[in-house]
Amino acid sequence: MASPHIEIPVGDRSVRVSNPDRVYFPDHGYTKRQVVEYFLAVGEGILRATRDRPTTLERWPSGVFEGARLATRGDFRGADAFYQKRVPKGAPDWVPTAEITFPSGRTADEVMPTEPAVIAWAANLGTLTFHPWAVRGDRPDHPDELRIDLDPQPGTGFGDAVRVTLGPVRELLDELGFTGFVKTSGKGGLHVYVRIAPRWTFTEVRRAGIAFAREVERRAPELVTTSWWKEERGARVFIDFNRNVRDATIAAAYSVRPLPHAPVSAPVTWQELPDIAPEDFTVATMPGRFGAVGDPHAAIDDAAFGLEDLLERADRDERDRGLGDLPYPPNHPKMAGEPKRVQPSKDADRRT
Known part of the structure; x- marks a missing residue:
């Protein structure tokens, strides 16, 4: 029987981890606690990738099991995982947020990591992949x-x-x-x-x-x-x-991807790029690499x-x-100068 919860010290805070023995990756037996501990082991790296950025949380609260389904836009029926674009209700008062504006003009307060405890708190919610915006919270309309x-x-x-x-x-x-x-x-x-x-x-x-x-x-x-x-x-x-x-976001460096072998998005050097494979970097292997060589993106803000x-x-x-503009994603309003968002094989004008 899974233990109800544990408290993990993270800096000056204590982060509650519920059901720490719940298996998140059945193929390898990795538990929720191990996922949280993974994020803390690479905390400096993932915080560098997300610090002060509005961040969507990709949550897999029941883990990554065969047949698990990620909710798609507008279809949450039967989904086992989902994207959290607004700060969850009941978040601790030390979890900062930033207001962002969607293409529709609607706004939302998204989680904005500023310290490792925020990452650990999000991991306890089942967050495997962190999706930071390309902006900082103080300049949400100007990517950096x-x-x-x-x-x-x-x-x-x-x-x-x-x-x-x-x-x-x-x-x-x-x-x-x-x-x-x-x-x-x-x-x-x-x-x-x-x-x-x-x-x-x-x-x-x-x-x-x-x-x-x-x-x-x-x-x-x-x-x-x-x-x-x-x-x-x-x-x-x-x-x-x-x-x-x-x-539009990209999985942050050091995020875990929801695949059976628990791969992670791994910063690498240009020199080692010819000799690596994606499967080299997992929840199990990345902490040792991070401890030995540090973060290849350490100078990214220089x-x-x-x-x-x-x-x-x-x-x-x-x-x-x-050569003019190219199509925007379907969730965007029609933009000035944008070509038709019609699949070429279904475009009657192209076929005539």
Whole structure:
């Protein structure tokens, strides 16, 4: 029988962990307590990734079991896991929040981690994956991070994402004078973060992200695609430019992903990127790595860069190549200059 709860000291606080012996990952027997202890072992790293950021909590309160289902937008029926976008009722008064505005114009107070105890408290709620916004709580409309999301499509794999990242992505970063910080997604892809000055709007940051993605695609068209429509992507690595829109998030570094072997999103160095595999980094292995080598993203806040060059490239794409905007995600209102959000094979105008 599971013990009712324990108290874990975290700094000056005591965090209550209910049902600590509940098994969250049956394939390996990892319990809720072990998940909480994992987050505390990498606390400096995950706090660096989430500190002062409005953060959506991906909660799996019953663990990751066969057949478990994550709620989708508008459909919570029978779901075993869900995204918590508003601070839960009954949160301790020491859990800070930040007000964010959704694309619909509605607002919400989201959890904003500021100390390891907040991470541990969220983990007790079943949070495995932390999804921070690309903004800080004091400037919620001005991102301070450009996010480059490399998503291998069917017929490609992690090795292809590595080839693109070490090739045209890194070449372009160097040309722009950017310092990029790379991590595994915890699944099959890679993420590259670039800190930017919080001077631009979400729309402008997304526009810069599209310009970056298109330039990478031009350099490696056989490997890379920027097509929003899956039917047009082929066996290539998709650079998801819409990770830079309002209310789009990416799993934070050191987040746990809801897969049977409990993988984590792992910051890595550029030098070790050719020799790693996503399955190398799990709840079991990451604490030892973190203790031995520290956080490869430790310097991520040391410099912030400008988007002027990328925005000029976006202007040239439009002026000289006739390349305008690309589709927004379906939860966004229709944006000025945006093309139709119609799957090409279902677009009557394209078929005629």
